[in-house]
Amino acid sequence: MILSVQDLTITRGGIPVLEGLNFALEPGRALVLRGPNGVGKTTLLRTVAGLQPPLEGRVDCPPETIAYAAHSDGLKAMLSVTENLRFWADVFGQKDISAAISAFDLEALADRMAGTLSAGQKRRLGLARLLVTGRPIWVLDEPTVSLDTASVQMFAEAVRAHLKGGGSALIATHIDLGLEEADVFDVGPFRAKPRAAQAGAFDEGFL
Amino acid sequence: MISLLIRDLKLAFRAGGGFGLGLAFFLIVTVLVPFGVGPNSVLLSKIAPGILWLGALLACLLSLDRILALDWEDGSLDLLATSPLPLEGVVTIKSLAHWLTTGLPLTLAAPLFGLLLSLPEGGYLWLVLSLMVGTPALSVIGTFGAALTVGIKRGGLLLSLLVLPLYVPTLIFGAELARRGAEGLATTTPLLMLAGITFGVIALLPFASALVLRVNLR
Numbered sequence: 001m002i003l004s005v006q007d008l009t010i011t012r013g014g015i016p017v018l019e020g021l022n023f024a025l026e027p028g029r030a031l032v033l034r035g036p037n038g039v040g041k042t043t044l045l046r047t048v049a050g051l052q053p054p055l056e057g058r059v060d061c062p063p064e065t066i067a068y069a070a071h072s073d074g075l076k077a078m079l080s081v082t083e084n085l086r087f088w089a090d091v092f093g094q095k096d097i098s099a100a101i102s103a104f105d106l107e108a109l110a111d112r113m114a115g116t117l118s119a120g121q122k123r124r125l126g127l128a129r130l131l132v133t134g135r136p137i138w139v140l141d142e143p144t145v146s147l148d149t150a151s152v153q154m155f156a157e158a159v160r161a162h163l164k165g166g167g168s169a170l171i172a173t174h175i176d177l178g179l180e181e182a183d184v185f186d187v188g189p190f191r192a193k194p195r196a197a198q199a200g201a202f203d204e205g206f207l
Numbered sequence: 208m209i210s211l212l213i214r215d216l217k218l219a220f221r222a223g224g225g226f227g228l229g230l231a232f233f234l235i236v237t238v239l240v241p242f243g244v245g246p247n248s249v250l251l252s253k254i255a256p257g258i259l260w261l262g263a264l265l266a267c268l269l270s271l272d273r274i275l276a277l278d279w280e281d282g283s284l285d286l287l288a289t290s291p292l293p294l295e296g297v298v299t300i301k302s303l304a305h306w307l308t309t310g311l312p313l314t315l316a317a318p319l320f321g322l323l324l325s326l327p328e329g330g331y332l333w334l335v336l337s338l339m340v341g342t343p344a345l346s347v348i349g350t351f352g353a354a355l356t357v358g359i360k361r362g363g364l365l366l367s368l369l370v371l372p373l374y375v376p377t378l379i380f381g382a383e384l385a386r387r388g389a390e391g392l393a394t395t396t397p398l399l400m401l402a403g404i405t406f407g408v409i410a411l412l413p414f415a416s417a418l419v420l421r422v423n424l425r
Contacts, residue, residue: 049289052425068289072282078221079214090210091290129286 001065001136002026003168005048007057009192012043016055016192023185025168027136030159030182033172039187041172042071042141048170049139067135071142073126077115081106081125084114089132100131103158104151119146127155130162138162138169144177152177208296211287215304218277225273229266229309230316236262237320248325255324256334256385262320263313263338264345264378270309271349271370272356272363274301275420279357288424294417302343302350302413310342326389333388337401341381344405347412348373354416357423376404 008021017040025031033041047054048061049068075084085097101107104124109117114125123146130138138159144152156177159169163181171177219226240258241251275298278284287297317338318331326334352370356362384397 051285051288063289064291066289068286070282070285072285074281074283074286076214076218076281076283078218083214083217087210087214088286088290091287091292093291133290 003061009056018190019192030169035187066137067133068139075114092133100128104128136167140171219308233266252325255326257382260382267345274353275357298416299413302346306346314338330389334385337381337384344377347408351416354420
């Protein structure tokens with residue numbers, strides 16, 4: 001499944017932040033997004049994931065092939081690690097969660113409430129969720145925040161295995177994951193120029 | 208779908224989930240009313256159906272902002288929106304889970320609270336029936352309000368202001384049904400109107416809720 005983006009212009013709060021974006025992501029490859037804070041990496045990922053519509057251009061990829069992971073992990077504090085994963089596996093129609101638990105070394109924590117985990121452990125659980133989605137394209141927003149070096153390695157291994165299996169990944173991150181399959185895409189040069197008021201943007205006044 | 212329902216029920220029953228809060232609030236309202244209007248049992252039995260309906264409605268309102276706000280805060284709403292579940296289905300399940308943890312317990316506890324307000328003997332069946340038919344509408348309309356205000360910090364008050372006017376038809380016909388039942392009058396018309404409102408909002412509002420949720424998630 002190829003993810004391709006054509007002449008994409010994206011907006012945050014009604015203001016264009018990035019324009020003229022073109023890239024394609026082939027199966028087995030990863031694309032690492034780079035760029036300073038506030039340039040619009042998160043907005044780009046949300047647009048690709050189908051959570052917000054682009055201002056111009058298009059994203060060619062069925063939304064049901066994308067697994068999106070945001071800054072927050074979507075964990076329920078009062079459910080155990082297993083229950084959290086089991087829930088997402090059921091939602092995505094998957095059966096097996098043991099592979100996800102072992103890939104992120106969560107066996108010892110399986111029965112703990114997610115609310116009692118440390119920040120790094122929560123992040124590992126959030127990333128383990130990707131494995132139970134069974135979807136080919138991962139769209140990840142700063143996946144390594146609060147992970148230690150060993151966990152970053154664990155995550156890089158999981159991404160590598162995913163790419164080997166024919167999947168692909170679009171990752172916004174500032175650190176080097178050491179992935180030989182990854183291309184780096186700097187979004188800095190695509191910053192949108194200030195525009196006159198957009199036609200059809202009148203409803204922003206109500207938001 | 209089923210797993211989402213089970214998850215929401217689990218979360219409601221575990222500590223901090225807010226289950227029982229509405230019930231306790233309902234009890235306190237019914238206990239406070241005799242203090243306010245005096246212990247005259249003739250007067251109490253006359254106003255009991257209306258008070259019980261009002262209490263149930265306010266108790267329902269109390270937990271509305273938990274329907275979607277908690278999922279929005281921890282990011283699971285974004286993940287649900289990108290999951291295979293249709294958003295219309297998600298909001299329907301959320302309404303159902305809210306009704307099962309709020310509306311249904313209120314309905315089942317209402318006869319007991321009716322006793323505290325010396326509800327006339329023939330009124331119990333009609334009170335339970337009116338709440339059973341009417342409270343699903345409260346949950347569905349409430350979910351719509353919650354979808355409108357999701358993402359607004361401390362939007363609970365705004366949610367109440369938006370939702371309370373929409374509760375008026377259900378309150379009118381629900382309380383009327385309970386009152387007519389208690390006084391032994393004909394009940395067909397208010398029952399049909401109440402059921403019509405409930406079925407109407409169940410059929411239409413999930414689509415509206417999903418639509419505003421999509422806009423709010425942008």
